Amino acid sequence: MEFAGRTALVTGGSSGIGLEIALGLAAGGARVLLPVRDRARGDGALVRIRERLPQAGVELLDLDLARLETVHGLATALANRPIDLLVLNAGVVTVGSPGRQLTPDGFELNFQTNYLGHAALVRDLLPRLRQHGSRLVVQCSLAAAHVQLDWDDLQGERSFHAFRAYAASKLALGLFGMEVARRSSASGWGVSVQLCHPGVTPGSSIAPAIRAMLPGELVHWASQHLGNSPAEAARTALAAATTDADDVRLFAPAGHLGLTGRPVARAPFPSLCDPDAAAHLWQVTATLLG
Secondary structure (H helix, E strand, C coil): CCCCCCEEEECCCCCHHHHHHHHHHHHCCCEEEEEECCHHHHHHHHHHHHHHCCCCEEEEEECCCCCHHHHHHHHHHCCCCCCCEEEECCCCCCCCCCCCCECCCCCEHHHHHHHHHHHHHHHHHHHHHHHHCCEEEEECCHHHHHCCCCCCCCCCCCCCCHHHHHHHHHHHHHHHHHHHHHHHHHHCCCCEEEEECCCCCCCCCCCHHHHHHCCHHHHHHHHHHCCCCHHHHHHHHHHHHHCCCCCCCEEEECCHHHCCCCEEEECCCHHHCCHHHHHHHHHHHHHHHC
8 A cells, every 4th residue: 555655644543453554554655643642552552663664654642532622732733734644543432331421521431532522623624634635534333333313312411321322423423424525525625535444353452341351361362263353454444545436435344244354345334324414413513512
């Protein structure tokens, strides 16, 4: 894959799938920006990248999607820098954690980390994305295919279930990507959008509370025998970053039920193809972000 001369920003790049996406982009010659919440983990990611790619151009920045002030701060820091590729990969799963959790901004944790923080970042960076004709890659989830947004209870204030909160947040992220694509096409923004999902990745650390409840040997076995490894799972995002498809596709593992395998381009989930829902979410998001 050829990314020479291009600048890519990857959220959630300090570990797991995001780190492998960053490695793939750096191997192709991209300068990779890694905005991280935890600088120590970010430093560890830099070490791992440079062990494999000593000449990699990688830079750490600060971002905590659960704190909107850091989202706006990152956008300000990047105000005069090109961004050719923006990969919305970071995510959290609170399954196994106790109850509904709020961010410092007062939003439900899944909703803000997986969706609203990313939406704020795209909105803040949109002038730069339009100026450079950038590609937006949106990391969805299989869970997004099996849920609908409850417009009267988007953040689970009346009825909360952790997995549904996660699934709804990933559905919202995918719908937001579809709406960016629609608006870009209608208004000549020049921003292209592609979706992806990694399949099942037991080796990822996205749900530490679940992993903590399981015997270590079981986690290791699942990582070796079930689903994709993080490196394999990253291939769908890299395919989405490089495709020349004109329309929005969902890059997913080719295997049974989209759980494992090489990346292939599919039609987006039906749940992502509701233009009215996407347009309504855009307006709701604008209101929430002020």
